[in-house]
Each structure stands twice: as C-alpha cells, then as structure tokens.
Amino acid sequence: MKSKRFLTAILLLLSIGQIATSEAADTDKSITIFLDRGGKLVPVAAVLPWTKHPEERIHDALELLILSDKSYTRTLPKETKVKRIFIDAAKVIYLDFSGELIKNHPGGVWTEVLTVSSICKTIFANFEAHSIRIMADGKELKTLAGHLDLTAPITRERVELWLGEEEI
Secondary structure: OHHHHHHHHHHHHHHOOOOOOHHHHHHEEEEEEEEEEOOEEEEEEEEEEOOOOHHHHHHHHHHHHHHOOOOOEOOOOOOOOEEEEEEOOOOEEEEEEOOHHHHOOOOOHHHHHHHHHHHHHHHHHHOOOOEEEEEEOOEEOOOOOOOOOOOOOEOHHHHHHHHOOOOO
C-alpha cells in the first residue's frame, strides 16, 4: 500500500515537472495558484507542505500569492501579511489581511478585480469553500479599492462574473 501511494505521488509530481523524495511525497501537495500575466489571471502550479490544519494550508497558499514570481505581476502588495484565517460551519472562509492590502494597493478597477479574483480562485481551486469574506485588520471590507462590493460573501459565480468566465 505504501509503495502504491509513493508511486502515485511520484507520478503526480513528475506530471508537473518536479522530482520528489519519498519524504516530500508524504508531506507536500501540488496546488494551483492564480497570478497575473499581462492583465489576465493564469493558473500556476505550486507545491505546499500539506499540514493537517486547513487554515495553515490556506495561509501558505496566500503567502505564495504575496511572494509571487518575478515573471508575473503581483496581485497583492508585497507588504501584505496574512493575519488570520477562520472557516465557519457553512464553509465560509474568512481571510484577515494586514492593512497594507488596502493601503498599498495600486488601485484601479481591473487591478482590484485581479487582486480579489486571484485570492478567491486560489482558494476555490484548492480548498473546500462555499464562499469567502475578505477582511483587513480584523474588519470586514466594503471594498478593497472602491470598485468591487465586498459586503456580501464572495462566491465562485461572483468571481466568474467579474472576470467574464464561464467557470472556475
């Protein structure tokens, strides 16, 4: 059984162009994050340490968005910190960022859409979530940069509507 699990993990990692050790196969997982390339969100494969707490995994995925790769345009200000993550019984994920998310956001309608959508698409693609609430310094946001209404929970359908996509 263990060799079958190891083989499955190796095949998964090889399919995304990475080589793994048996230790990594037991603790790491491939996820998809969404980054900005030329004003469009594109899926990017990443590997995370797979801890037992979903809040920690979500935190690590969001950190990847903040760190970003130099070949992509950053969707979250680099000074942004992920402060707290909470998942309620209805599978609403509350994401509490530092105030730098707002203070250092470059603004603009499409930039705000890309920021919120990169966060939400990354969460929806990798974690069980019904909807998402974005907060800064412990307070729910009405908007990030004055363009998107964030007073209601963000669903997959809202993100699709903002991006003009049929499905995530």
